[in-house]
Amino acid sequence: MNKIVNILLAIGSVALVYGCSAPRAEIPVSSPGQPLALRVDASQVIAPIAPTMYGIFFEDINFAIDGGLYAELVKNRSFEFDKPLRGWKFLKDEGLGARALPISTSNPRNSRFMRIQINDPGTGVGLMNEGFRGMGIKKGIPHDFSIQVKGFEGNVSAIRIELADSLGAILAESRITGINENWQTLETTLTPSKTEAKAVMNIWFEGVGSVDIDMVSLFPTDTWKGRKKGLRADLVELLADLNPGFLRFPGGCIVEGFDLSQRYQWKNTVGDIDDRVVTINRWNFEFDHRPAPDYYQSFGVGFYEYFLLAEDLDAEPMPIINCGMACQFNTGELVPLDELEPYIQDALDLIEFANGSIDTKWGKLRADMGHPEPFNLKMLGIGNEQWGPQYIERYVPMVEAVKKSYPEMQIIAATGSDGSIFPNGEEEIKYLWEQYQKLQPEIVDEHFYRNPDWFRENASWYDDYDRDGPKLFVGEYASQSVGVASPDNKNNWETALSEAAFMTGLERNAEVVQMTSYAPLFAHAEGWQWTPDLIWFNNLDAYGTANYYVQKMFSNNAGTHVLPLTYEGEPVTGQKNLYASAAKDEETNELILKVVNAADVAQEGSFSIEGIESLKKNGQLQILSSQDLSAFNTFDQTSKISPRESTFETDGNGLSITLEPYSFYIIRVGFEQLP
Numbered sequence: 001m002n003k004i005v006n007i008l009l010a011i012g013s014v015a016l017v018y019g020c021s022a023p024r025a026e027i028p029v030s031s032p033g034q035p036l037a038l039r040v041d042a043s044q045v046i047a048p049i050a051p052t053m054y055g056i057f058f059e060d061i062n063f064a065i066d067g068g069l070y071a072e073l074v075k076n077r078s079f080e081f082d083k084p085l086r087g088w089k090f091l092k093d094e095g096l097g098a099r100a101l102p103i104s105t106s107n108p109r110n111s112r113f114m115r116i117q118i119n120d121p122g123t124g125v126g127l128m129n130e131g132f133r134g135m136g137i138k139k140g141i142p143h144d145f146s147i148q149v150k151g152f153e154g155n156v157s158a159i160r161i162e163l164a165d166s167l168g169a170i171l172a173e174s175r176i177t178g179i180n181e182n183w184q185t186l187e188t189t190l191t192p193s194k195t196e197a198k199a200v201m202n203i204w205f206e207g208v209g210s211v212d213i214d215m216v217s218l219f220p221t222d223t224w225k226g227r228k229k230g231l232r233a234d235l236v237e238l239l240a241d242l243n244p245g246f247l248r249f250p251g252g253c254i255v256e257g258f259d260l261s262q263r264y265q266w267k268n269t270v271g272d273i274d275d276r277v278v279t280i281n282r283w284n285f286e287f288d289h290r291p292a293p294d295y296y297q298s299f300g301v302g303f304y305e306y307f308l309l310a311e312d313l314d315a316e317p318m319p320i321i322n323c324g325m326a327c328q329f330n331t332g333e334l335v336p337l338d339e340l341e342p343y344i345q346d347a348l349d350l351i352e353f354a355n356g357s358i359d360t361k362w363g364k365l366r367a368d369m370g371h372p373e374p375f376n377l378k379m380l381g382i383g384n385e386q387w388g389p390q391y392i393e394r395y396v397p398m399v400e401a402v403k404k405s406y407p408e409m410q411i412i413a414a415t416g417s418d419g420s421i422f423p424n425g426e427e428e429i430k431y432l433w434e435q436y437q438k439l440q441p442e443i444v445d446e447h448f449y450r451n452p453d454w455f456r457e458n459a460s461w462y463d464d465y466d467r468d469g470p471k472l473f474v475g476e477y478a479s480q481s482v483g484v485a486s487p488d489n490k491n492n493w494e495t496a497l498s499e500a501a502f503m504t505g506l507e508r509n510a511e512v513v514q515m516t517s518y519a520p521l522f523a524h525a526e527g528w529q530w531t532p533d534l535i536w537f538n539n540l541d542a543y544g545t546a547n548y549y550v551q552k553m554f555s556n557n558a559g560t561h562v563l564p565l566t567y568e569g570e571p572v573t574g575q576k577n578l579y580a581s582a583a584k585d586e587e588t589n590e591l592i593l594k595v596v597n598a599a600d601v602a603q604e605g606s607f608s609i610e611g612i613e614s615l616k617k618n619g620q621l622q623i624l625s626s627q628d629l630s631a632f633n634t635f636d637q638t639s640k641i642s643p644r645e646s647t648f649e650t651d652g653n654g655l656s657i658t659l660e661p662y663s664f665y666i667i668r669v670g671f672e673q674l675p
């Protein structure tokens with residue numbers, strides 16, 4: 001064996017570690033009392049708020065890409081899942097002469113196609129594709145069908161395509177001809193007569209003989225920016241509304257793989273769409289309670305599309321690269337140090353792909369794919385949730401090589417996962433931080449999957465971090481209502497409110513915390529593995545959770561500089577169940593307060609604003625609240641917990657707001673600077 005398997009870590013599995021619940025306390029009750037005197041000093045800037053402060057972490061989990069963002073409606077379009085006909089049903093008369101025969105090729109990037117042999121067509125021979133828990137098709141929207149096809153023998157001359165609803169009624173139909181003995185792509189368009197969330201697609205073959213098919217595809221045309229074979233517009237719009245400062249991709253554990261053979265290899269995800277190497281999705285089999293045997297990565301969204309998405313969103317791209325380690329919750333397989341070179345080369349080539357001139361090998365590929373301009377990559381993550389000396393041993397040569405060629409590249413170092421959920425977590429994190437004192441990566445990535453109490457109780461988490469050390473990336477966090485990744489977790493108001501409380505602490509510490517992102521991002525209502533998630537979708541619709549609105553309110557009201565905000569001389573980190581941060585926006589001359597009232601009673605916040613000439617008379621409020629901590633949004637009630645807008649008046653030097661019970665406020669008001 002030329003690979004070392006870390007046996008100790010192999011015993012653990014994510015399923016064993018996740019799903020455990022921690023003891024919980026209720027949000028304490030407080031009595032309404034005197035107005036709380038809060039003080040903001042606008043003349044004392046604590047730190048600039050990085051434009052990257054609020055971003056997105058995108059991993060293909062919960063059918064986030066195939067079956068989600070990627071608008072392809074055909075599952076297993078190239079017959080390259082382990083079971084070639086998974087997602088398909090062969091349609092034929094019983095007992096008659098027809099079969100579907102998977103054919104292997106010698107091309108590892110396009111390893112299989114399907115041969116349809118028809119000796120006796122009976123009442124018809126065809127294939128039905130079930131889509132991703134059905135296909136969501138829309139009335140009046142043209143859908144582009146395409147197929148790679150080659151006549152092998154006989155006279156199969158035409159293919160008839162039908163879109164049918166769940167009862168079999170035909171909603172659209174088309175026919176293509178022109179099959180010959182060469183591989184070619186044939187196309188047609190179908191426009192459904194009805195909207196249907198659970199449609200299927202039938203393709204019927206006319207004639208007798210054998211025909212070879214591959215890359216059977218159906219896309220709606222109402223994609224993001226109208227791009228052919230593109231992304232679901234409604235889902236990208238939800239991301240765009242977050243106004244993200246960065247896009248971290250592609251994971252997450254998916255970077256690492258269950259073992260190294262399943263790791264994310266970006267080179268397999270670029271170039272011609274039919275040459276991308278279909279790979280099992282590691283979330284396919286991770287959780288026994290949520291098996292997804294039909295979850296694969298077609299890489300229709302690969303690294304080029306990720307970079308493009310980041311550009312569309314005006315977000316800094318943040319790729320994470322495998323550093324020769326498989327997921328330490330699974331096999332923890334390690335590549336031997338003397339075999340690390342290809343992993344290092346992958347990192348260097350990735351930077352060339354993103355930023356290199358079109359005269360370079362990988363820069364040319366980017367240009368050939370449609371983007372001659374560089375993507376302006378500035379940061380690179382080395383591994384996802386890695387820990388132990390094995391990580392440092394791999395991290396060091398990787399970073400040395402990157403820095404040698406690209407000294408400006410900012411390195412993101414891992415700190416394992418949330419110390420509470422992996423073996424000896426706190427000790428491992430301590431060890432890594434000791435290493436980082438010496439190695440000084442620009443950025444260190446920390447993850448938190450804890451219960452709501454923890455998020456409220458740790459609004460001061462970053463108060464004592466070294467201001468002169470590496471900057472912090474809170475790369476994954478989400479409050480778990482039951483236990484880590486428990487299938488019973490809900491995106492309820494208590495989790496969202498508690499995250500808002502924690503986030504005031506992140507913002508107060510903008511001096512060290514420069515990037516933050518919730519995790520996971522997306523979940524298909526029927527195809528998910530992990531909950532809670534920021535955005536839920538089905539084949540036709542999508543909605544933001546209460547947690548989504550918290551993220552959106554922070555991100556769209558970030559401001560440019562943090563200011564001190566105090567209660568009795570101290571930062572507001574839970575006294576009287578209040579949590580708060582203050583910022584100013586230098587571009588608009590506005591003061592922006594973010595205030596969480598986690599008490600079950602209304603409280604009056606009386607804010608005196610110092611260090612300014614005067615406040616404008618009128619200000620704006622955004623309020624997110626619910627009296628029911630267990631409430632959450634659903635497809636039927638997508639806006640149950642969503643922001644309301646209101647206004648208030650100042651007295652020129654301060655403002656008073658009655659904060660509803662269990663509420664999160666954005667308070668915005670213009671001001672005049674001191675002369």
Ligand code: AHR
Nearest residue numbers: 252253254385417519520
């Ligand atoms: O967000 C889900 C998973 O949680 C990520 O893949 C991993 O980084 C973390 O353990």
